[in-house]
Amino acid sequence: MWTFGRKIAAGFALAFLLLLGIGGVAYRSITSLRNTSQLIAHTYIVLEHVTGVLSLLKDAETGQRGYVITGDEAFLEPYQTGIAGVPAVIKDLRQLTTDNPHQQKRIDEAEPLIAAKLAELKLTIDLRRKNNLEETTKIVRGGDGKKIMDDLRRILDQMDREERELLKQRVDEVEAVASGAKSTIIFGTGFCLLFVTAAGFFITRSLSGQIGAAVQHVQSSSAELQSAANQQASGAKESSTAMTEINTTISELMATSRQIAESAQRVAHVAEETSSAARAGDHTVQKTQESVSGIKRQVDLIVMHMLDLGKKSQQIGGILEIINELAEQTNILAINATIEAFGAGDAGKRFAVVADEIRKLADRVGGSTKEIRVLIEEIRAAVNTTVMATEGGSKAVDLGARQFAEVTAALKQITELLGTTTEAAREIELSTKQQATAVAQVNEAVSDVAKASKETEVSANQTLQTAGQLAGLSRELTRLIQAPANG
């Protein structure tokens, strides 16, 4: 899209070109007119000289006649003036007609005649002075002088006609050039007026449209600017409020930082004490680990003895099986003895009593072996339980030993970490102090920001006023643009 300046410049440039063309045409016409006018003046001068030559010759002839007739020298004054002026006039005439060969030729023809005429006049005058009137009259009556004058008149008349022809041609040229210049000026001026009017109309229309759009844009922008300024003002108020709250929070933060520094100091102190206690605990744990190793050895010994006891119990069980078998066989034998005693009748009754006693003893042995078997089973179960419990204890002791080793390592690590903690607590203390200083600086910065927020609020209000003024200005511009269109 073309800018305002470009459009206006283009309009003025076209108008300038048109005016320049019209001026050029006018200049060329005026120059032609001036040249033609000069030529016309030149023609008039030539005509004047032609007429002057004839007039001077007439004056000389008039003086010659008066003197010849009167003999009075006073009548020779025109003659003197004529013969004095003719050469100069001829010379000027030759110079004035240097561009016209016809006229030069005629001048060449006229000059001998003029010289002859002047010679005839001088001869007559000289004769008259000598009082030779007859000779003088004879010469005059001879008619040579008249013939020369007639030839001169013819030649000068030819020159006059030609010059007048030239004058007519040049007048016609002047009229033609003047007519062309007039037409050019009239039509060019009319066209220029039409073009300037059209260009002014279109430029005005285009500029009104563009400026109107720009003004509408300015109105919209000013409205947005007002809105933004309102938001900025409210934001600045909120920022100011928030800065006040931040200021309060920072004050609390400073107090908290001081408390943290004090706590970090106490932590460092406690960490040092804990480190000492951990080192003492490390020694205790090492002793406990040695005791646990002793317990483990004792538990292994117990397990070995208990396994031996289990084997012995199994052996006792085997022997008891033998005893039980013997008791059963004894019982069977006693019963068979009893049967045999019954078969023996009275003689066997006493034997039957003994056999019954033997059988009872065998029964009791069998009962006792059952009890012993129960006891052995209980012993074996107890041994198994004890072995399992002892193995569990051994595993627990192993686990305890490993855990003690881990505890020892953990205590060492705790001691190291406590050292690190002490250093960290000191660093925290130092950092917290630095933080407190930084927070104070932040507090100052926040105060500055609060001031800046207030200044921003004022600036936003000023922006709001400026936006209002801009809106008014845009409305005024709209009115200025739309007034001609509406009017």
Place this chain on the structure above:
Amino acid sequence: MSEPSAIASTAAELRNAFDRTRAIPFSTQAVEQVESLLSIRVSGDPYAIRVGEISGLASDRKVVAFPSSIPELLGVAGIRGGLVSVYSLAALLGYTREADQARWLVLCGTEEPVGLAFSDFEGYLRVPLTHVYATDQGNAAHAHVKHVVRAAELVRAVVSIPDMVELIKRRCEKSRVSKEQ
């Protein structure tokens, strides 16, 4: 588990009982007033056998089976240097089958001893004669049980060994007759 003191008192009681037995004067009267029985179980049921009706008791003897038309005959076993025919007491008593292996034997008869096999031997009983009761003979299913005995809160049928021997003889005779026919 028995305590050591209880075991010691039991041992002392046994010792005293043995000493007391040896201390009192010998008397056969006590023997005559009681019935000596073997308490057994046949297919889980309690039975008793009179000691006076048998000639011996054995256990875990190898019984060699051989083909026979008598279904109650289990085979023969070597006892005291002789061959003894072994019959299933449970089969003779009418049980269809014995639940467990019959590892016990009682010997019956003197001329041609036979063995009656059963599964469980519980012990030796001495029961007063007053605890032995006669049974009703009308029940054919218990034809070989003529008495019952009450011992240790339990009533046991007393198997009549002579009847069993007689039954075996009849079966053998029947088998022989059927073979001859």
